[in-house]
Amino acid sequence: MSENVSKEEPIISLKNVSKYFQDKKTIDNVSLDIYRGETFVIMGCSGSGKSTMVRLMTGILKPDEGSIFIKGKDIAKISSEELDEVRKTFGMLFQYSALLDSLTVEENVALPIKEHAKLADEIIDIIIKMKLSLVGLRGYEKYYPSQISGGMRKRVGLARAIALDPDIVFYDEPTSGLDPVVGGAIDKLIKELSEKLLITSVVITHDMQSVFNIADRVAMIHKGRIVDVMPAKVLNNSSNPYIQQFINGRPNGPIDFFKEDINIEEIFGL
Amino acid sequence: MNINTEKKNEVIICHIDGDININTSPQLRKAFEEFVEKDMKKIIVDFSSVSYIDSSGLATFIELLQRLKKSGGSFRICSMNQKVKNIFEVTKLHKIFEIFDTQSSAENNF
Numbered sequence: 363m364s365e366n367v368s369k370e371e372p373i374i375s376l377k378n379v380s381k382y383f384q385d386k387k388t389i390d391n392v393s394l395d396i397y398r399g400e401t402f403v404i405m406g407c408s409g410s411g412k413s414t415m416v417r418l419m420t421g422i423l424k425p426d427e428g429s430i431f432i433k434g435k436d437i438a439k440i441s442s443e444e445l446d447e448v449r450k451t452f453g454m455l456f457q458y459s460a461l462l463d464s465l466t467v468e469e470n471v472a473l474p475i476k477e478h479a480k481l482a483d484e485i486i487d488i489i490i491k492m493k494l495s496l497v498g499l500r501g502y503e504k505y506y507p508s509q510i511s512g513g514m515r516k517r518v519g520l521a522r523a524i525a526l527d528p529d530i531v532f533y534d535e536p537t538s539g540l541d542p543v544v545g546g547a548i549d550k551l552i553k554e555l556s557e558k559l560l561i562t563s564v565v566i567t568h569d570m571q572s573v574f575n576i577a578d579r580v581a582m583i584h585k586g587r588i589v590d591v592m593p594a595k596v597l598n599n600s601s602n603p604y605i606q607q608f609i610n611g612r613p614n615g616p617i618d619f620f621k622e623d624i625n626i627e628e629i630f631g632l
Numbered sequence: 633m634n635i636n637t638e639k640k641n642e643v644i645i646c647h648i649d650g651d652i653n654i655n656t657s658p659q660l661r662k663a664f665e666e667f668v669e670k671d672m673k674k675i676i677v678d679f680s681s682v683s684y685i686d687s688s689g690l691a692t693f694i695e696l697l698q699r700l701k702k703s704g705g706s707f708r709i710c711s712m713n714q715k716v717k718n719i720f721e722v723t724k725l726h727k728i729f730e731i732f733d734t735q736s737s738a739e740n741n742f
Contacts (some may be wrong), residue, residue: 438660481658482658484695526687
């Protein structure tokens with residue numbers, strides 16, 4: 363897909379978006395276009411604003427300034443009914459899979475189908491089998507989340523995310539808590555599903571291996587601002603000091619966390 | 633979505649016009665239930681005016697296949713556009729359905 367990303371109409375478009383929490387500007391004047399069919403990774407350190415970006419794109423949060431267009435509709439300005447309709451075309455894979463422990467694998471996958479559609483139980487059962495086989499979990503319908511591994515739980519989360527044939531899937535740290543091999547397998551699955559099902563994928567992560575595995579394009583976010591956007595294949599050669607510090611995991615550089623020149627007197631009001 | 637049916641000898645030809653999605657697939661399921669109840673054993677579904685089918689639509693076809701298998705019947709699909717064909721191929725369902733390029737080839741030897 364990387365070579366053939368459509369440059370026509372972006373499926374997601376942020377225009378001068380800002381978001382404040384208390385007085386702090388968490389997202390600072392972000393403009394960004396994501397195109398149909400691409401796997402777009404937003405990378406950045408913890409607290410950089412990447413989760414807030416996804417909450418804004420999914421309509422969970424409203425921007426204080428700017429506009430967010432999903433398939434041409436400004437989701438901050440539409441009614442909650444219209445937003446629900448737009449959201450039906452989203453899938454979401456949460457950081458810790460967010461499965462309900464008291465429900466079986468098949469009941470977890472059925473949740474969004476039962477919430478959004480009036481289909482016969484027999485049809486839902488067939489859809490669940492189709493989705494579980496797409497993520498390689500045929501035969502695990504009756505298992506509970508506690509009876510399967512972390513990687514399998516992610517796959518159940520993925521089956522649930524694609525249950526309603528979404529156009530866009532948002533992934534929040536899809537490989538967190540997984541060993542590198544299982545993480546790599548999840549990456550492969552995300553890439554395969556995106557390509558096979560023509561899904562636009564928006565992934566937030568700080569797992570560099572995952573970025574190289576799946577991304578068509580990458581945005582680096584720092585302190586709520588987009589520092590750079592580039593194709594993943596040129597990431598290694600980027601001269602941007604933020605990108606270089608991040609991909610090489612260097613403690614020193616423009617991304618500063620521990621200010622060494624802190625004023626200790628000021629902290630304690632002395 | 634509109635469903636029009638015609639009978640040619642003992643074959644039912646079902647022309648579908650419109651998208652088969654989560655809102656319209658229950659209507660299709662109802663039509664299929666009628667075919668099975670009336671013990672129709674040979675069904676051709678014409679996809680020439682179908683531009684999209686979602687998972688609920690695919691599931692409806694799988695259910696029809698399961699029911700016809702039990703009753704000794706069979707069905708064929710014809711005239712899919714490439715986009716719809718891709719959906720069947722991605723889900724590997726093209727392996728379990730009898731798919732024909734044209735209605736006349738589907739009618740042949742049925």
